Amino acid sequence: MTDLADIADVGRDARRGGYSRHGFDRVELELRSWFTQEARRRGLDVRPDRNGNIWAWWGAPGPDAVITGSHLDSVPGGGAFDGPLGVVSALQAFDLLRSRGFTPGKPLAIVVFVEEEGGRFGVACLGSRLMTGAITAEAACKLTDADGVTFGEAAHAAGFDPLRMGRDDRALASVGAFVELHVEQGRGLEVPVGLASSILAHGRWRYTFTGEGNHAGATLIEDRRDPMLPAAALVLAARREATSGARATVGRIVPNPGGTNVIASSVDVWLDARADDEPRTREVVSRITAAAREAAVAEGCEVRVTEESWGGTVRFDPDLMARVRDALGADTPALPTGAGHDAGILAAHVPTAMLFVRNPTGISHAPEEFAEADDCAAGVVALATTLEHLAR
Numbered sequence: 001m002t003d004l005a006d007i008a009d010v011g012r013d014a015r016r017g018g019y020s021r022h023g024f025d026r027v028e029l030e031l032r033s034w035f036t037q038e039a040r041r042r043g044l045d046v047r048p049d050r051n052g053n054i055w056a057w058w059g060a061p062g063p064d065a066v067i068t069g070s071h072l073d074s075v076p077g078g079g080a081f082d083g084p085l086g087v088v089s090a091l092q093a094f095d096l097l098r099s100r101g102f103t104p105g106k107p108l109a110i111v112v113f114v115e116e117e118g119g120r121f122g123v124a125c126l127g128s129r130l131m132t133g134a135i136t137a138e139a140a141c142k143l144t145d146a147d148g149v150t151f152g153e154a155a156h157a158a159g160f161d162p163l164r165m166g167r168d169d170r171a172l173a174s175v176g177a178f179v180e181l182h183v184e185q186g187r188g189l190e191v192p193v194g195l196a197s198s199i200l201a202h203g204r205w206r207y208t209f210t211g212e213g214n215h216a217g218a219t220l221i222e223d224r225r226d227p228m229l230p231a232a233a234l235v236l237a238a239r240r241e242a243t244s245g246a247r248a249t250v251g252r253i254v255p256n257p258g259g260t261n262v263i264a265s266s267v268d269v270w271l272d273a274r275a276d277d278e279p280r281t282r283e284v285v286s287r288i289t290a291a292a293r294e295a296a297v298a299e300g301c302e303v304r305v306t307e308e309s310w311g312g313t314v315r316f317d318p319d320l321m322a323r324v325r326d327a328l329g330a331d332t333p334a335l336p337t338g339a340g341h342d343a344g345i346l347a348a349h350v351p352t353a354m355l356f357v358r359n360p361t362g363i364s365h366a367p368e369e370f371a372e373a374d375d376c377a378a379g380v381v382a383l384a385t386t387l388e389h390l391a392r
């Protein structure tokens, strides 16, 4: 049987712990071929789309298809469940449906989206954003990784043509419903399986503070223009301004040149901010930006702010949720989530729902991410029952 254990050794990160699997890197390519093989072994028709996502069809592709799936990439040093659980559970759900003797009345497919975490190229949900036109091919292909490789170059090396990337109306038109199974990423779910009700508004911003690089010993304090100071002010402002359920995080700071005895000449800081709705998220970010600007001026530094991604509040399709509850039981809980997903990108275009599998510790995007085997098995049954109900 296909299991998460099959890929437990692929992409382990010895330095950070957990897994580092990023869009079109060696590890993700290995996982893609593993998925392709697993899908073909089941007689599914595997078809990569123009944007680097892989579709595996049970039945001929066509309109009103019922689609499930998730992603195989991770954050740097991420857990084993975020993404792969949805893919493995989809394969297992197909097996279960077959063992039940189910014959789909509608086409069914599993999709694997590329670069969902944005761990390599900085923009989350890149595959689904490209497919829906939420990002243009031109903008996506220019994104660079830490080594200066562009998404376009990486896609080309993986066999995709950057010139053919972009909004895929044909793929979108085929989707009658999309249901993504995912490990829950907080402690909100108290039963094995639940539904998602909404996703917080969410964006990423890059702040580049520029000062003057100099010697840590020979430069008097009053002579310094140290960009690390406004960078630090931004970190503190993020905590201060994220009130009433808003979340603001700085998880990545890159000083240039980055030496212990060197005053940095510039510092890049990435801010991730989320809140219930768009105006509230914008308000939190503008307060943080104002504090960062003020601190930059006080230190004689400059700051440039770039919005790297933005997504409004997602509310999952109430009709589809009702149909999933018909399949799983009226008492299936629905909870909001602070985490972004490809399902959130697709929700603006097609009826979309999410199934969550309980996470006992609420830890995610870290090596300690966990779900009990019994809960994962309950997730597979719930997904199979949902697909059976939707595709009959």
Ligand SMILES: [Zn+2]
Residues within 6 Å of the ligand: 071, 082, 083, 116, 182, 341
């Ligand atoms: Zn995920």
